[in-house]
Every structure is written in C-alpha cells, then in structure tokens.
Amino acid sequence: MTTSTTESPRESTGGSTRFPLVLGLDTFGDHEHDAVDRPLSHAQTIRNVVEEGVLAEQVGVDFFGIGEHHTDDFPMPAADVVLAAIAARTKRIHLGSAVTVLSSDDPVRVFQRFSTLNAISSGRAEVVLGRGSSIDSFPLFGYDLADYEDLFEEKVNLFAELLKGGPVTWQGNLRPSLNSLDVVPYAEAGPFPAWIGVGGSPQSVVRAAHYGFSLMLAIIGGSPARFRPFSRLFLQALEKFGREPLPIGVHSPGHVADTDEKALEEFWPRWLHIITKMSKVRGFAIPTMESFRFEVGPQGALFIGSPETVAQKIAANLKTLGANRFDLKFGMPGLSPDSLLKNIELYGTKVIPLVRELLAD
Amino acid sequence: MSGVLIPSSVQRIAVLGAGHVGPVIARIAIDAGFEVAVAASGSPENLELITQVVMPGAEARWAADAAAAADLLVLAIPLHRFSALDPGLLAGKLVVDAMNYWAPADGVVRMFQGQELSSSEIVQRQLSQSTVVKSLNQIAYQDLEDGRRPAGSPDRHAIGVAGNDAAAAKLVGEVIDRIGYDPILLPSLSAGRILQPGGPIFGAVLARSEFELAIHTTAVHA
Numbered sequence: 001m002t003t004s005t006t007e008s009p010r011e012s013t014g015g016s017t018r019f020p021l022v023l024g025l026d027t028f029g030d031h032e033h034d035a036v037d038r039p040l041s042h043a044q045t046i047r048n049v050v051e052e053g054v055l056a057e058q059v060g061v062d063f064f065g066i067g068e069h070h071t072d073d074f075p076m077p078a079a080d081v082v083l084a085a086i087a088a089r090t091k092r093i094h095l096g097s098a099v100t101v102l103s104s105d106d107p108v109r110v111f112q113r114f115s116t117l118n119a120i121s122s123g124r125a126e127v128v129l130g131r132g133s134s135i136d137s138f139p140l141f142g143y144d145l146a147d148y149e150d151l152f153e154e155k156v157n158l159f160a161e162l163l164k165g166g167p168v169t170w171q172g173n174l175r176p177s178l179n180s181l182d183v184v185p186y187a188e189a190g191p192f193p194a195w196i197g198v199g200g201s202p203q204s205v206v207r208a209a210h211y212g213f214s215l216m217l218a219i220i221g222g223s224p225a226r227f228r229p230f231s232r233l234f235l236q237a238l239e240k241f242g243r244e245p246l247p248i249g250v251h252s253p254g255h256v257a258d259t260d261e262k263a264l265e266e267f268w269p270r271w272l273h274i275i276t277k278m279s280k281v282r283g284f285a286i287p288t289m290e291s292f293r294f295e296v297g298p299q300g301a302l303f304i305g306s307p308e309t310v311a312q313k314i315a316a317n318l319k320t321l322g323a324n325r326f327d328l329k330f331g332m333p334g335l336s337p338d339s340l341l342k343n344i345e346l347y348g349t350k351v352i353p354l355v356r357e358l359l360a361d
Numbered sequence: 362m363s364g365v366l367i368p369s370s371v372q373r374i375a376v377l378g379a380g381h382v383g384p385v386i387a388r389i390a391i392d393a394g395f396e397v398a399v400a401a402s403g404s405p406e407n408l409e410l411i412t413q414v415v416m417p418g419a420e421a422r423w424a425a426d427a428a429a430a431a432d433l434l435v436l437a438i439p440l441h442r443f444s445a446l447d448p449g450l451l452a453g454k455l456v457v458d459a460m461n462y463w464a465p466a467d468g469v470v471r472m473f474q475g476q477e478l479s480s481s482e483i484v485q486r487q488l489s490q491s492t493v494v495k496s497l498n499q500i501a502y503q504d505l506e507d508g509r510r511p512a513g514s515p516d517r518h519a520i521g522v523a524g525n526d527a528a529a530a531k532l533v534g535e536v537i538d539r540i541g542y543d544p545i546l547l548p549s550l551s552a553g554r555i556l557q558p559g560g561p562i563f564g565a566v567l568a569r570s571e572f573e574l575a576i577h578t579t580a581v582h583a
C-alpha cells in the first residue's frame with residue numbers, strides 16, 4: 001500500500017511518532033481445538049493462554065492483551081485473573097485488556113483489579129476500555145443495551161477520576177455516588193496507561209481526548225485508511241482540551257504462518273464459522289469468500305499471511321494512520337494450540353523485527 | 362402525508378446523527394455535490410472539530426436549524442433515542458430513515474418490538490407530518506464510502522429505497538444514484554422490511570442483479 005506522505009497525520013501535525021513503537025498481541029481467549037479438531041475444555045484453553053503470554057515475552061513481543069468475552073467460543077470473562085498469572089511468570093512484557101467492557105462493570109472494581117495487576121507486575125499493567133463483547137455481558141449482568149451510551153459515558157467519567165489517585169468524590173445517575181472515599185491500592189508511580197478502544201465513531205475519539213485516554217483504533221473490517229482522519233481528530237482534540245499528545249494504537253485481527261497459503265488455509269474456515277455465527281446474532285447477511293479476500297488484501301482489515309506479508313501491511317498502516325502501536329488479535333475459535341504458538345513465535349521473531357526495520361527511517 | 366411538499370429536487374441535506382454512520386453519509390453527500398448540515402443531540406460547538414476534520418465541507422448546526430433548512434433529512438440516530446426526537450422538528454419534511462432495529466445488538470425498544478409493521482412504518486407513524494423513505498440503512502458504515510461507483514460501472518452496488526409515496530421514493534432514488542449507488546425502488550415502507558436486519562440484504566454489499574435475486578428468492582419463500 002502506498003501512502004502519500006504529505007497527507008499523513010504525523011506529517012501534518014507532528015503527531016504520535018514521538019512515542020516509541022509498540023508491537024503487541026491480543027487474544028479473546030478463543031476456544032482452542034486439539035490437533036484432530038476436538039474442542040479443548042475452557043479450563044485448558046485458559047491455561048494455554050497463560051503459556052501464550054509467557055511465550056510472547058520470550059520471543060520479544062511488547063504487549064499481551066486479553067479481551068473480555070462471555071461465550072463458549074471465547075470463554076474469557078476474567079481477563080485480569082489470567083493476566084495476573086502471566087505477570088507472575090514474566091518480567092518485561094506489558095499486560096492489559098483488549099478490551100474491558102466498562103459499561104457493564106463497576107469502574108471502581110476495574111480500577112482496583114488493574115491497580116492490583118499493576119502491583120503484581122511492577123508497573124506493567126494497561127487497560128483498554130471499550131464496547132467489545134457488550135452484547136454478551138449486558139444480559140449477563142442485567143444491563144440494558146439501550147443504555148449503552150449513557151453507561152459508558154458515566155463510567156468513563158468515573159474511571160478518569162479514579163486514575164487521578166487520592167480520595168474520590170464523584171456523582172452520577174447510574175451508579176451510587178462516592179464521597180471522598182479512598183480507593184486502594186495506591187499507585188507506586190502514577191496511573192497505569194489507559195486507552196479507549198474506538199470503532200468508527202468520531203465522537204468516541206473526542207471523548208477519549210477529553211478524558212485524556214490514549215486512542216486504540218479497533219479496525220476489524222473495511223479499509224484501515226479510512227481511520228486516518230481519526231488520528232488527526234484525536235491530536236487536534238487533545239490540543240483543544242489543553243492536553244499533551246498521547247499514543248495512538250491499532251488493533252486488528254490476523255494470523256501468521258510460514259507461508260501466505262498456510263495462514264489463509266488455517267484461518268479461513270475458522271473465520272467463516274465465527275463470522276457466520278456473529279452475522280446471525282447481529283442480523284447481517286453472511287459474508288462471502290470475496291469479502292474475505294478483500295479483507296486479506298492490502299485495503300482490508302485482516303492481517304493474515306507470512307511474516308513478510310503481515311509485517312509489510314502493519315508498517316504501511318501504522319504510517320498511514322500516524323499510529324505508534326499495533327496489536328495483532330491472534331487466534332480464532334477452533335485453531336489448535338500449535339498453530340497459535342507458531343503464530344506467536346513468528347510474530348515475535350520475524351514480524352516485529354521486520355516492522356521495526358521498515359519503520360526505522 | 363399531510364402537509365409535506367416533496368421538493369422538485371434536492372440540494373440541501375441534513376444528517377441527524379454524528380456517530381458511526383452519520384459522518385460517512387455526510388461525507389459521501391458532500392462528495393456528490395450536496396450542501397450538508399450535520400447535527401447531533403447537543404450544540405454545534407461540540408461537533409465543530411469533528412465536522413472540520415472528518416466531514417470537511419459540512420456545517421455543524423442545531424438539529425432544529427439543520428432540519429428547517431433542509432430539502433431532505435437523514436435520520437442516523439439509534440432507535441432507542443428516537444422517542445426523544447421531537448417530530449415537530451421534521452414536520453413537512455422528506456425524511457430518509459437510515460435506522461435499524463435489532464434488539465439482540467441494540468437493546469429492546471418497546472415501540473419497535475411488534476412483528477406486524479416494518480421499523481420504518483413505525484417511524485412514519487410517529488412522524489405523521491413527514492414523508493418517510495427507508496434507505497441507506499443496509500450497508501455498514503465501513504463499506505458505504507468504498508462501495509460507491511460511478512453510474513454505469515459494471516460493478517456498481519445497489520441500495521434499497523422503500524417508500525409509500527412514489528414521488529418521494531423516486532427523489533431519494535435520484536440522491537442515491539448521485540451518491541454512487543444503483544437505487545432499487547421498493548413499492549412501500551412495508552416492502553422495505555426486506556432491507557432490515559435479519560433479512561437477506563442487510564449488511565451485504567450487492568450488485569443490482571444480486572440484490573434483485575435476493576428480493577425474488579425471499580418473495581418466493583415468503
């Protein structure tokens with residue numbers, strides 16, 4: 001993919017390239033199958049995710065994120081517990097959510113859990129707040145999806161207060177007020193990094209800037225380049241609110257294998273299965289091989305192929321979007337542990353060095 | 362509908378909603394040469410930066426002002442917010458309903474729960490002094506912009522246009538055509554049910570022939 005440098009947001013705003021390049025991996029705890037395609041237990045899948053996080057550190061990945069989900073395909077409701085297990089076995093890698101469904105959670109609890117993770121990991125915790133699997137979590141915790149916007153707005157507001165540290169006084173409509181209450185554990189060295197995951201709404205971009213959260217662009221379909229104005233919007237909104245520039249990240253799904261063919265062959269049937277299911281839940285017509293091909297191509301949002309193919313696509317999109325971070329959502333329900341471990345290894349040992357090289361100048 | 366004067370042509374479009382899909386609709390309308398105003402539920406100041414950066418050329422306005430000046434209004438707000446919208450703002454106007462109702466993803470809204478009417482018929486019932494045409498609802502916001510093709514392209518995609526008022530539907534069809542899609546006219550808001558979530562067309566980017574085939578197949582199996 002070619003990019004016109006004059007138009008890129010970092011050129012026009014001197015934006016987020018001042019932040020170090022971060023290359024991470026995200027999982028939703030995708031339900032794994034064994035080598036002969038029998039589903040593993042949820043428990044085994046969760047234990048495997050711990051191993052995947054540990055391997056990610058060993059092969060040089062910067063960040064390992066776990067997204068909250070509540071289904072048989074993604075049995076991962078307590079991501080922070082799993083992150084704590086990984087924290088206990090690693091030293092360097094940053095650990096966070098991808099995303100935490102704040103709207104159906106209690107901001108005080110989320111803050112306490114990630115502060116605790118931050119303590120266990122000696123300052124390696126991050127949180128990404130967003131909509132994520134709200135369709136699953138809302139009925140489970142007794143929330144109404146029609147209240148989504150109000151819940152998110154109010155809880156983000158409280159979360160921003162909590163991050164400031166010190167006794168909290170806060171009042172809202174959907175959660176009991178807090179009157180000068182102490183929230184522990186206290187941070188050792190300032191707040192942990194907090195991000196807002198944004199789909200395609202510019203109002204969400206401005207909201208992230210307003211509260212001083214970093215911006216994580218969740219690009220899961222269509223052309224990543226269409227998000228380009230969002231980076232500019234974010235930086236200009238930060239400026240308007242009198243804030244310093246903050247990092248911009250991209251989260252997209254994909255799969256790395258030795259060759260393009262192998263990666264596509266492994267991914268496609270799993271993807272088709274899950275997308276077909278999701279389409280039913282969301283009322284969409286089922287996507288076709290043609291739409292899959294588009295998503296895999298240079299204009300699409302799936303990062304699938306050999307290390308070379310995936311690295312080129314990551315580098316091109318980071319440039320286009322003026323972003324300093326990319327988190328590859330790896331895995332898909334039904335893939336085997338071996339294929340996931342191979343993906344992680346290739347991402348750490350081949351994709352990351354190549355992206356660094358491509359973006360070096 | 363009572364008191365609605367269908368304009369002879371459309372020049373000024375107001376988009377209500379500046380979330381996922383509103384800004385994309387605004388952008389493609391500007392590209393097609395329309396004058397576009399955008400409003401959300403609050404003040405235009407909150408939208409100014411967004412319009413400047415994401416929809417250059419659009420004007421941020423209060424909903425009432427944007428509506429008053431428009432030849433055609435696009436409703437791109439969630440249906441769970443629809444009951445908070447004052448129908449008086451839209452009185453006498455041609456309204457394109459781009460909204461969808463799908464309780465599993467958006468939550469339950471009692472007004473839209475019944476099976477007998479299409480969601481746009483319910484919108485029309487509430488907006489009794491406007492003429493409602495259903496369109497622009499079926500293609501996902503992330504595909505709407507890239508899916509455009511010039512008139513006559515062999516791979517042009519189609520967008521459904523359903524209305525009870527034939528003149529209104531025809532006019533909306535002309536707007537869709539100018540924006541970059543083949544309009545497929547459906548004879549009533551009730552027939553527009555085929556464009557809704559759960560139907561064969563929702564969320565798909567289809568060529569005219571595929572679109573017509575899907576309508577035909579559904580009619581045969583209905």
Ligand SMILES: NC(=O)c1ccc[n+]([C@@H]2O[C@H](COP(=O)([O-])OP(=O)(O)OC[C@H]3O[C@@H](n4cnc5c(N)ncnc54)[C@H](OP(=O)(O)O)[C@@H]3O)[C@@H](O)[C@H]2O)c1
Pocket residue numbers: 201203377378379380381382383400401402403424436437438439440442445446459460461462497498499500501502503
């Ligand atoms: N997302 C898609 O791909 C897509 C495609 C086609 C059609 N649609 C349909 O379009 C509608 C909007 O979807 P979305 O995803 O864009 O929603 P969204 O991101 O939640 O955005 C909703 C917008 O509506 C505004 N709004 C709410 N109440 C309003 C009012 N009374 N007057 C004026 N503006 C108001 C909100 O502004 P405030 O924040 O100021 O309240 C916000 O800008 C839905 O019915 C959806 O089914 C969506």
